[in-house]
Amino acid sequence: MTAVRLVVFADLHLGTKKAPGLRWAYEALSEATRRSPDVVVFAGDLLDKKKAVEADLADGVALFRHITEDLNLPLVHVWGNHDVGSGLLPRFPDLPGVHRPSGEGIEEIRVPGIPLVFHAVNVIRDPDPRDLLENLPRVEEPGHIGILHSEVEGQYTKNPCLPTTLEHLLSRGYGACLLGHVHTPVVLNEDPWIGWVGMGKMLELQVPPLP
Numbered sequence: 001m002t003a004v005r006l007v008v009f010a011d012l013h014l015g016t017k018k019a020p021g022l023r024w025a026y027e028a029l030s031e032a033t034r035r036s037p038d039v040v041v042f043a044g045d046l047l048d049k050k051k052a053v054e055a056d057l058a059d060g061v062a063l064f065r066h067i068t069e070d071l072n073l074p075l076v077h078v079w080g081n082h083d084v085g086s087g088l089l090p091r092f093p094d095l096p097g098v099h100r101p102s103g104e105g106i107e108e109i110r111v112p113g114i115p116l117v118f119h120a121v122n123v124i125r126d127p128d129p130r131d132l133l134e135n136l137p138r139v140e141e142p143g144h145i146g147i148l149h150s151e152v153e154g155q156y157t158k159n160p161c162l163p164t165t166l167e168h169l170l171s172r173g174y175g176a177c178l179l180g181h182v183h184t185p186v187v188l189n190e191d192p193w194i195g196w197v198g199m200g201k202m203l204e205l206q207v208p209p210l211p
């Protein structure tokens with residue numbers, strides 16, 4: 001494998017009419033998977049904390065199952081502040097092929113058959129001002145990817161969420177840092193790609209694999 005193909009989205013906010021919604025997600029995934037990606041990443045806020053109800057939780061589970069079962073792709077994701085704030089997460093099941101941090105800290109996630117290491121953190125409260133990302137491991141080899149639901153230097157958000165800085169993210173040596181939380185698509189750094197995917201955007205990215 002000379003490059004790993006990622007499809008990345010974030011901030012779906014199921015339940016609110018202000019988001020592009022489930023139909024958008026299915027169509028955008030269908031379009032993006034025509035180019036044979038290896039793995040799907042979701043960077044948090046599947047559910048809207050104010051509007052999501054039980055049916056939206058079921059929609060989120062069905063979407064994740066669609067990715068792993070119909071599209072036959074592994075999914076790596078983190079929870080965002082809206083997911084936590086919805087109160088619905090205790091009823092979200094573990095699904096085969098869906099990978100996320102299991103605890104409260106930074107975790108390394110490896111997916112069978114995918115030559116990458118994902119460094120991922122769940123948001124655990126809303127807001128989540130923990131100064132945790134200073135402990136993101138620094139690497140010297142290709143194939144490491146950050147998945148974070150974060151603010152960067154307080155830009156574009158008033159809601160403290162796993163704060164970090166661009167300088168710090170760049171210093172980790174990752175092949176990409178895929179961010180959720182800010183709804184406008186913002187590229188903070190082109191190469192390696194660091195930025196917010198944004199709401200209603202399906203990002204396609206190729207990254208070098210582990211040696």
Ligand SMILES: [Mn+2]
Pocket residue numbers: 045080081082149180181182
């Ligand atoms: Mn958020």
